[in-house]
Amino acid sequence: MRLFLDTSLGLLMLFSCFSSTVSSSLSSSSCQLQGQFHLNGMHKPGDVILGGIFRLHFFPAYSDLSFTSEPQQPTCYGFDVMGFRHAQTMAFAIDEINKNSNLLPNVTLGYSLYDNCVQLGIGFRAALTLVSDQEEQVTLEKNCVGTPPVLGIVGDSSSTRTIAISTVLGLYRVPLVSYFATCSCLSDRQKFPSFFRTIPSDSFQVNAMIHILKHFGWTWAGLIISEDDYGFNAARSFHADLGPAGGVCLAYTESLPWGYDPAEVTRVVEVVKKSTARVVIVFAHESIMFNLMKEVVRQNVTGLLWMASEAWTSGTSLQTPHFMQYLGGTLGIAIRRGEIPGLSDFLLKVRPELNYTTTNGNSMVNQFWEHTFQCRFAPPPAGWVEAGGELCTGQEVIENVENEFLDVSDLRQEYNVYKAVYALAYALDDMLQCEPGRGPFSNNTCAHLQRLEPWQLMYYLEKVNFMTTFGDQVTFDENGDALPVYDIMNWVWLPDGRTKVQRVGEVKRSAFKGEELTLDKDKIFWNFESKQPPRSVCSESCPPGTRMAIKKGEPECCFDCVPCSEGKISNTTDSMECTSCPEDFWSSPQRDHCVPKKTDFLSYHEPLGICLTTTSLLGTFICVVVLGIFIHHRSTPIVRANNSELSFQLLVSLKFCFLCSLLFIGRPKLWTCQLRHAAFGISFVLCVSCILVKTMVVLAVFRASKPGGESSLKWFGAVQQRGTVLVLTSVQAAICTVWLVSASPVPHKNTQYHSDKIVYECAVGSTVGFAVLLGYIGLLAVLSCLLAFLARNLPDSFNEAKLITFSMLIFCAVWVAFVPAYISSPGKYADAVEVFAILSSSFGLLVALFGPKCYIILLRPERNTKKAIMGRGTES
Template sequence: MDQRTSIDPEEYKSILLMKLVVQEINKNPDFLPNITLGYHIFSTCSDPKKTLGYVTKVLSGEKEAPNYYCKGRGEVAGFIGDSHFHSSHVMAQLLSLYQYTQVSYRATDTRLRDGKLYPTLFHMTPDNRILYAAIIKFLQYFGWNWVGIILSNDGSSDEESQELSKILNQHGICVDYIFKLKPDIVHDTEGLIKIWKSKAKVIIACETFASQFYYFSQLMPFTLENITFIFPPPWSKLPTYKFEDLTAINCSFIFLWAQRINVQFENPEYGISFSRCHTDPILEDIWIRLFSCLSPNPLKNYFFNLFYNISAKPCRGVKYWKAFDGYTTLPFYAYRAVYVLANALHWMYMKKNKSEQNGFQHRLHKYMRNVHYVESTGVKIYFNERREVATDLSLESWVFANSTYYLYYIITIIRPGFVPEMFTNLSNPIFWKKGKIPVSRCSDPCLPGSRKKFGSSIHKCCYECVPCPEGEISNISDSENCMKCPDEEWPNEKKDCCVPKLMEFLSYTDDTIVAVFLAVSILCCLLTGFILGIFIHYQDTPIVKANNRNLSYLLLVSIMLSFLCVFLFFGHPVDVTCMLRVTSFGVIFSVAVSSLLAKSIMVCIAFKATKPGSPWRKWMGAKLPNAIICVFSLVQVKICVTWMSISPPFQDRDTHTYQGKIIIQCNEGSVIGFYSVLGYMGLLAAASFIIAFLARTLPDSFNEAKYITFSMLVFCSVWIAMIPAYLSTRGKYMVAVEVFAIVASSSGLLGCIFFPKCYIILIRPDLNTKTIIR
């Protein structure tokens, strides 16, 4: 250890542990028999130049300068270190060239895992991929997507911070700023203001520990009291710094490589004697740093007072430093590194191949690759394909009671290949500053039912929330896109889930208009039946006999059926009712209009047949009107049968016309068939109207042709007015228009043809005589 190095108790613990394990191995007669392990220990200060210098010095065999030197020259078996990327990188390049084995006990940079570039480099811990994955899951669990990054100013973490930012961004987490902890941090006003104004309430520290964090925390006490820090394993040394105010790092989280060991050192209390400070200058620095003990060196006292604000005093009560009592993890991997290297060396010597024992340094890495043993703790030690020992990662929380006493809580253990999804035991307020989980987001989360709308910001974490458009939903928070509901579903009011669309049809139970139509149809049907009864009762009277009473009976039955056929238009449509709807009223109306046409023709023939010797007499009688009705009605029946055979109507579900509704309707199947039925019915009505209109002037006290003309005028007017109304409506209103046309036209026929006759039969029986009728 270079005497000029900065004080680092954790590194000093690593030295003590490496010394301890070497002593244990040398005392074991069954392990490396007849071989004594020695060591050189140097502090590189994470400086690549110093690293190369010390490695060259060890390889060249020069004897100057090391603090710890094994007397009696021996061969160099391998190298352990370094703890940082840049120094480990240059060491690995040089040692790979000469095929010397190197064991890194702390460096976790992924760039050092290239087996082709560094074939002799082995690692005691996995690389940063597991750490990054755990950090991402941790951030995502609490919905944090807006964070800051702090790192040392020495350049050791620059590339790592860029890699971390890239990985975070790939998982939807944005980095607001990357802040370097400089020695003159007080002059970095712009950076400090950026942190103060930022919405990022979570700060992630990069791998390399930055001693300037102490000054950083003192400069911004009010800002950092709302900040939650996430520290990587090398920052476990942070609590060893004697902070005056630990508010900044209270309720912080740290990821650590999980294994620990119990170490006995010098005495039953596992402590290091204060008396050793007089022979160990590094230990003396640590003693001053931890216990404020006065040093015999006044310059050293002045230095600690100036840089650490420590007023040293004579120490008489402190006898032992319990260096390994409780919380220590990183030094253990230096301890393990010595054991792994020694095990590989042991197995190589157990081969008893004399030819391999000369120049063994260049073959040792082959045995390292196959190291496999079980520690006293029960942990299996072996190297995976990336030349690293698989190790559990633990998430722990620091909770500080005061400036010298703190507690740590193990939150979860993250095993290789498995990153936990849940951190449910963090709901306790003790883990959070002010007892409340912070919010670290650039924008508030978009609730279900809305989506992100990105503006001019370069960060995708900064956005506005806009409601989903009609017909679309989002059922998760912070959705970037809304999704359409299936055809038969529609968003609910909050637009966070799809619900079945309303089924729209003329329902017997839900639509008032159906009740009105039903009441009118039934009343009209009963009225028609009543009129039919009157006509049957008064069948022998002149007014009933006039113009073929059988045609009147047939017309009344047709009108009665037309009122009843509207029942087919109500309720949930099915294929059968869809086929019966148009065909039933088409055929029924064709029979009714054919009856009127026969009546009109018979009126004309009757007056022409009154002339002596008229040839029209032979057409008088029941055969002609019956033939007219049968022929013209059968034409409509044939049209309907052809329609039903080729492309019949069927039930259809219209999901597009109205938002939020499914129109259950009847699809005509063949539009030509539908309009052929209506067109033929209109053709019959027009012919009946024309003939009746021509016969209206014939002399008669009761000229039925006038009433037929008027009834056909009403009939045609209703259906002509229905066509534009029918085409301009959709859904159940289209059906309502059709029903209205049927009821109105049937009522027109009933009223215009039969009401005048009923008036005479019931009110003016004096007019119901042969003399008056003739």
């Protein structure tokens, strides 16, 4: 409301002056100002005048507002030495530019610097004076010539005053370059089209603090702000930039009024005390922080790391032994410190004007002299005594006085003033170097020194780009903000009780590298027993292998760490989600990386595979031995009586049956998948075909032994036997060929049995093909079993039929049990079941058909005679 009233006052005064001018012009050729502002100021003539608004006094004294007499304008008191140094810095910069032949040659800069007295109304009066001048009478001519009173203004030092002033100056596009107004709201180009600044905005100050928080892993912090534009805009920036994306959360946000409110301060400190946040950010002015720290001391709130905004980083009132027990180790953001060569010598030349007196007091330099030496040049106003009783001689030696005015070791605000003046100068230089006919204005015109307009300077100020002697680049972005840079300060509590505020790093934004944080950690003083940075988190970081699960109803930085589920991993700290492993990989036990899945197949290296392989080779070896026995004893009656050729074929086919089981062991490959079932099917059909033909021969021989049955033998000669075996085997070969061509078995990675394993198996391709293959074997086996069953009652000399019946029963029993076992067995166990069935049925046939014969051949040779064989027949 105060801002609105003061702004409205200024606009009304302009309107009043304008109305007077118009009304007067109807009757005369001149108009007169309705009134003049009496302001403290410093002036220097020149071809082009630059304006400045500085804090030269602390507070005003207002006159009686009863309106019984003409109101008197306020008088400012309480001389501000630092504000005077800021004004002198601008004067020095202009003097330096005038001496520089390369910058603005043949043009002399002048200045008009006014006091704002830390009051919006007075600062507003100063701004209006700068843009309208204070000529008491203005002559109206048809052709006006000359430059406006000022082309640009350096100031103000307060965001609140700058907002009001820039709102009005923006209407006329008069450039206002602030050296200390940090409110991020001033970056709104629509509201403040002619505003520029050489100090970073609060939004970047917030970014700088966030960089520090993230650098030290402080994800849980408290925020205390002042109840003004400075604090509220900072809070808005914090809440906009923090959160899950920023990785930092605010435990609380509290505000404090400008005036001292004990109850409110106590409440805020109690919030700080109860909070688990060990880092507290205070975005407020020094006076508010002072009141806050008094309550912190009273409640003895220790163990905190304070982060200071630029407004109180260098606050001397806080750097006392009483407070340093709590504020030691504070990290703060400070304006960039610069160096201005020659400024110290310039300040030493500031001398008083002994013959200058006014009814309102002495000149600005005289006031500085009085303040420094506690003397006086003229009697002070009634009721006010600031200087001492001694008269000033003007010969006092200022070097002998302990005065911060001459201390140029820590130039911060002055460096921004210096850059602001040079920015205006470089823009003016670029404007005056314009080549006629190639200018940026309408019809390619240029600006002329005799008729310069502030809006023309705006065009060049937006494009200014230069380097200071200190090595900093100065340029403005689309919002009028210069490339931001801040120093990071640390409050060191020395053993002797003194305080030292030292620079420990910087944060800046460059045109090419973006935002950069540089910290010298070894220089930072930590006010903790561990001498290490504090730990300030709501929840400890989630290690790799877990994910963050936000707690319902709490800030984003308060979370639980949930382990990743099987098959998912997180390989970073504080991961929001767990990612699934690729198809052939699985999560490690720690869930922090993916490992290749274990492969599972019937291997030659595992006990089951070794056992089956040994059994297969043993069966093959036995077949070879039996074949050798039969070959060696091929002329004996027992071998000849059992159709030796079919016996040899049967032994060979059994050997193939034993060997084909090896194709089911080992990692499945395309050729093994295609060959295993084909070899198995053909081998067993060959084996069963031999048994079937053998059974048929036994029945034929039995019939031939009866009267009239001799003709049956002609259908079962050697050629017919071989042909029958070949035809029956060829049918199975055809089935296998059609199967392999239409839907060939292929290797398959099966992950359905175990999520963390890859089961390598052979997909049959066509279930119908596999069923037809097994069905054909079963058909021949059942047929052989039936024929052998019909021949079971033959004489003992033909007990071959009994052996065939027994072997076929074993064979059928094994394969009938195989089907459900195969279907219900997962992975490699299905292959093991099939191998077991192959080996069991093969051993059953080998033992049942050839065991008794080998027993007679090897152990009972006396029975291996034709007489013995025929004798059994007669006896029976």
